[in-house]
Amino acid sequence: MNPLPLRCMGSALALFGAVCPAQTTMVRQRAVHVLDRITGGHTPDLVAQLNTFTAIDAYITAQTQNGVVSDNFLVTALLQQLSLPLSPTSTSIRVDLRKALLARLIWGSDGLRNLMVHFWNRHVSIGIPMVEGFFLSQGLSQPEVDNLINFFKWRDLDYFRLHALGSFRDLLHHSAKSPLMLVYLNLYRSSEPEPNEDYARELLELHTMGPVDGTGAANYSQADIQLVSEVLAGWTVQKDPVTLDWNWVFDVSRHNPTQRHLFVGTPHEVILAQPPAGQEYLQGEALLDHLAGATATKEFVCRKLLRYFLADDAPAQEPLLLAACVNAWGSAGDIQAVLQTLLQSSVFKGDKYRRARARLPVEFVCALPRALDAKPYYPPPLNPPRVSHLAVPEDLLMKMGEDLLSHPTPDGFPTESDEQTGSGAYVASVKYARRILDGLALAYAFDPVYDLATVVGNELLPGESPNSPNDVARAMMSILFGRSTPQADRDRIRDVISKNGSNVSTPLNVGNPADYQERLARGFALGASFATNLAR
Secondary structure: OOOOOOOOOOOOHHHOOOOHHHHHHHHHHHHHHHHHOOOOOOOHHHHHOOOOOOHHHHHHHHOOOOOOOOOOHHHHHHHOOOOOOOOOOOOOOHHHHHHHHHHHHHHHOOHHHHHHHHHHHHHOOOHHHHHHHHHHOOOOOOHHHHHHHHHHHHHHHHHHHOOOOHHHHHHHHHHHOHHHHHHHHHHHHHOOOOOOOOHHHHHHHEEEEEOOOOOOOOOOOOHHHHHHHHHHOEEEEEEOOOOEEEEEEEEEHOOOOEEEEEOOOOOEEEEEOOOOOOOOOOOHHHHHHHHOOHHHHHHHHHHHHHHOOOOOOHHHHHHHHHHHHHHHHHOOOEEHHHHHHHOOOHHHHHOOOOOOOOOOHHHHHHHHHOOOOOOOOOOOOOOOOOHHHHHHHHHHHHHOOOOOOOOOOOOOOOOHHHHHHOOHHHHHHHHHHHHOOOHHHHOOOOOOOOOHHHHHOOOOOOOOOOHHHHHHHHHHHHEEEEEEOOHHHHHHHHHHHHHHHOOEEEOOOOHHHHHHHHHHHHHHHHOOEEEEEEEE
16 A cells, blocks of 8 residues: 655544545546556446555455356446347347447446457457358358358357457367357468368467567477477368258377477476377367466566556566466466466556556447446436447447457558557547547437436536536546546637637536536547547
8 A cells, every 4th residue: 555645644634544645646647547457437426435545455355356247237238128149040240249349348347358359359369350251151041141150259259258368278279169260360271281281370479479489589480380280180160960050070080199399498398198099189278388488478478467457568568467477387387376466466556557558449439438337228217228239339449440350461450559540530539439429329320318417417526516617527528537637628618618609718517417427428529539538
């Protein structure tokens, strides 16, 4: 816990247990920072709950627990209204999968787990269009192929959700045997004596060790890629004639069973023994186990986690924290232990990396409705939530270039900050904010079931007035960013809310609800488009 500022120590209020205003500001800033990094974004309720450093630490601990996985009432009600692929022959549309993912990120309680679903989905990225051709060649129609791929993708995402904080080794095994991965990287047709190397190459380069270690030394050679492809030859996919599902199978006729010596001269050198007859596939599983526990893999994935939760240069700037995360990895990749080490560190909770990383498109579209406490239902809450409220964030997310289900290349959607801060992302962020918050958008996207006047009123400080453009502008910026912002930005918000819908300067009046709501909507739209909101 950070010590109180010197100006608070010894004061009469502090002695009687009151909270120093400076400490309150520090706690609030840390709460917003933590929530923005490990959930879909801060919410008014959560910021209010995390009102001490101890409460923040307890929240991080709770989020990193690998316990029972379940949706809250609101998300469950939303999912029940979506068309989700529950069997290989179910009828659904792919966009509903995206809505389900957004529902969990915006309104779910397991914020960290839901973020990690997308982290792992990017880590073992699959290009859906490149998979469709195989299943079409199996005599299926396009609608049947769409349904089948939906089912595979939802099954993979559900596995990632259940095991997001579990074992990296388990995630690696699941990915290698996923029908989508088997087809996408051509492992399904790999056969000796000339096995396909596509999956072997991406397994080493993107999924596990990475091409080089922290010193720049090569982790593997072309000969190792060839050997890995031989080890995995015979791993393929086959349709079950009864369930009509497709699953991983091992075709021994495509595999040459023999001992193999890999990564010679490296710290992760290994000899894979020839497996017993009838169990030749075990050599491939032994390889995956070895890769999951290799120091090169530990370092590669932990560097990626530091870049995601801190900043692009964090692995180089924080060697001690990186070493601690690598040590927490263990032999199979204890994701929970690694995240606890990272997220409870003073480096993560401190000021150094606050607002140091650009928001990904999915993080941006989730942060705004969370900050404004938008709920997708009409009062009373017993009425069913409306899944149509997910249409705008889904639409803008696609226009910002991030498809939650697919990416055209195996390296996945880029997460580096310089990839997110170009003019395209900025323009899309402005467009998103205004579509959600302008008065017209409220009528057809997020129905006006929440009152912006109440959201702002709850943020006003004692002595501030809901009719003061200066006070309201400060409160609005605090809601969006959770901290003090440049006076010039607050002045821009003040100028917008000082004018009515006809762009005429008239007094701000909370007693005129329609005009007040419309002004606040335009103010929030402008504030959300500031460059500050592109960082987390």
